Amino acid sequence: MATDSWAQAVDEQEAAAESIGHLQIKEKPEENGTAANVTDSSSAPAKSEAEGDGKSTEDDDKDDRAAQSLLNKLIRNNLVNTTNQVEVLQKDPSSPLYSVKSFEELRLKPQLLQGVYGMGFNRPSKIQETALPMMLAEPPQNLIAQSQSGTGKTAAFVLAMLSHVDPNNKYPQCLCVSPTYELALQTGKVIEQMGKYYPEVKLVYAIRGNKLQRGMKLQEQIVIGTPGTMLDWCSKFKFIDPKKVKVFVLDEADVMIATQGHQDQSIRIQRMLPKNCQMLLFSATFEESVWNFAQRIVPDPNIIKLKREEETLDTIKQYYVLCNCKEEKFKALCNIYGAITIAQAMIFCHTRKTAGWLAGELSREGHQVALLSGEMQVEQRAAVIERFRDGKEKVLVTTNVCARGIDVEQVSVVINFDLPIDKDGSPDNETYLHRIGRTGRFGKRGLAINMVDSKMSMNILNRIQTHFNKKIEKLDTDDLDEIEKIAS
Numbered sequence: 013m014a015t016d017s018w019a020q021a022v023d024e025q026e027a028a029a030e031s032i033g034h035l036q037i038k039e040k041p042e043e044n045g046t047a048a049n050v051t052d053s054s055s056a057p058a059k060s061e062a063e064g065d066g067k068s069t070e071d072d073d074k075d076d077r078a079a080q081s082l083l084n085k086l087i088r089n090n091l092v093n094t095t096n097q098v099e100v101l102q103k104d105p106s107s108p109l110y111s112v113k114s115f116e117e118l119r120l121k122p123q124l125l126q127g128v129y130g131m132g133f134n135r136p137s138k139i140q141e142t143a144l145p146m147m148l149a150e151p152p153q154n155l156i157a158q159s160q161s162g163t164g165k166t167a168a169f170v171l172a173m174l175s176h177v178d179p180n181n182k183y184p185q186c187l188c189v190s191p192t193y194e195l196a197l198q199t200g201k202v203i204e205q206m207g208k209y210y211p212e213v214k215l216v217y218a219i220r221g222n223k224l225q226r227g228m229k230l231q232e233q234i235v236i237g238t239p240g241t242m243l244d245w246c247s248k249f250k251f252i253d254p255k256k257v258k259v260f261v262l263d264e265a266d267v268m269i270a271t272q273g274h275q276d277q278s279i280r281i282q283r284m285l286p287k288n289c290q291m292l293l294f295s296a297t298f299e300e301s302v303w304n305f306a307q308r309i310v311p312d313p314n315i316i317k318l319k320r321e322e323e324t325l326d327t328i329k330q331y332y333v334l335c336n337c338k339e340e341k342f343k344a345l346c347n348i349y350g351a352i353t354i355a356q357a358m359i360f361c362h363t364r365k366t367a368g369w370l371a372g373e374l375s376r377e378g379h380q381v382a383l384l385s386g387e388m389q390v391e392q393r394a395a396v397i398e399r400f401r402d403g404k405e406k407v408l409v410t411t412n413v414c415a416r417g418i419d420v421e422q423v424s425v426v427i428n429f430d431l432p433i434d435k436d437g438s439p440d441n442e443t444y445l446h447r448i449g450r451t452g453r454f455g456k457r458g459l460a461i462n463m464v465d466s467k468m469s470m471n472i473l474n475r476i477q478t479h480f481n482k483k484i485e486k487l488d489t490d491d492l493d494e495i496e497k498i499a500s
């Protein structure tokens with residue numbers, strides 16, 4: 013749907029909602045709500061039903077992106093290393109651009125500085141250097157910030173929210189909207205950690221299942237939640253007075269825009285806020301659709317972008333092995349393992365079935381194998397990836413869908429047990445680059461081995477070679493000397 017037409021649709025729905033609002037609908041009595049002190053994480057509400065009603069492809073896509081995002085958060089315990097420069101586009105290009113090299117320069121409240129250091133942060137990350145002074149400036153400035161997962165965006169806007177609230181005022185002053193329950197909880201945890209020494213500031217979760225008593229007014233200064241419930245709390249139930257909100261954060265905008273409903277709800281919330289409310293929008297990607305959405309919702313924004321490290325195939329040695337069936341591919345794999353020392357490898361299969369079979373075979377051969385499979389819950393997947401990242405298992409077998417968007421940087425060898433293809437059976441060059449690219453990070457040499465088992469897969473391989481204009485050498489896995497050579 014074009015931007016304008018859905019904006020119109022929002023207006024129409026809103027008008028309809030208003031007229032429905034006049035009807036008397038008898039509601040079920042609601043239970044007591046759940047609020048959290050920023051020092052208390054035990055009060056997060058229990059998991060409730062998923063947001064949204066019908067399950068569509070669009071929702072699946074949203075779930076997929078949200079799951080990736082959550083996985084990356086769950087498995088990461090430090091900042092992503094980046095050497096890229098920050099691009100800044102200021103609303104007023106003539107105003108001086110501040111950037112800070114230390115948290116002290118931000119003149120934070122001592123309790124917050126203590127919280128920041130307590131989390132082990134010594135200095136601001138790349139994006140935080142520029143984003144924090146902008147977010148903390150007076151008068152408040154709107155900001156759209158884009159940088160890859162793990163570069164410190166969440167920590168940045170959490171610090172901004174905690175800095176802006178006045179704990180003496182017992183009403184919501186900051187609203188933060190996340191696309192899913194789990195992501196909201198993750199951000200909530202960061203607020204709790206960073207606000208550990210600032211217990212006067214309280215946090216509440218606006219998530220379906222967290223029922224409040226009718227007619228009550230929230231006293232917590234920060235509300236974090238999903239857009240549907242947040243909207244209900246602002247308009248239908250009036251637990252929040254949106255006119256008193258000073259900061260509005262939209263987290264994971266790229267995921268948020270993947271569902272039309274989330275966009276609409278976010279826009280409706282935003283329309284209830286005062287004109288001078290600070291708008292902060294964060295996103296890991298910056299596609300056209302995110303940009304359109306951002307422009308709708310954030311007036312006169314400053315923009316900060318941190319480009320992703322370009323993935324290249326320059327430092328990666330690529331080979332292919334000819335086989336006739338999956339058993340032969342497995343044998344080739346064993347030969348490779350027998351000839352060279354592989355610190356850690358990721359093996360990609362096309363289907364769950366192949367991945368399961370291969371993991372079983374490798375385990376029987378005595379390998380410590382981790383298997384990432386589609387039917388696992390997000391938390392289970394995170395646990396598997398975390399164990400692999402910590403080196404507890406040396407081989408990670410996965411389907412592409414499972415590993416999409418997941419950053420495990422230390423692997424030295426990538427094996428395409430099946431070549432990556434898209435839905436139409438054409439080569440998926442982007443996925444190929446992303447899979448292989450992870451072996452050659454930070455100038456280290458990586459090794460990629462592709463298993464070819466049919467005319468069709470040979471054709472795919474040829475097209476991948478042509479696309480990247482890079483030769484993929486043939487490897488004879490029965491020749492141990494030859495295999496040894498590739499590792500040197």
Ligand SMILES: Nc1ncnc2c1ncn2[C@@H]1O[C@H](COP(=O)(O)OP(=O)(O)OP(=O)(O)O)[C@@H](O)[C@H]1O
Pocket residue numbers: 081084085088089090091092131132133134135136137140159160161162163164165166167168296
């Ligand atoms: N200045 C800092 N110094 C050290 N570690 C930091 C700093 N800022 C954030 N971190 C840590 O780095 C990790 C990634 O930060 P954060 O979650 O804020 O990134 P993000 O960009 O929001 O990622 P995502 O897009 O996945 O949400 C976290 O473990 C966080 O605690």
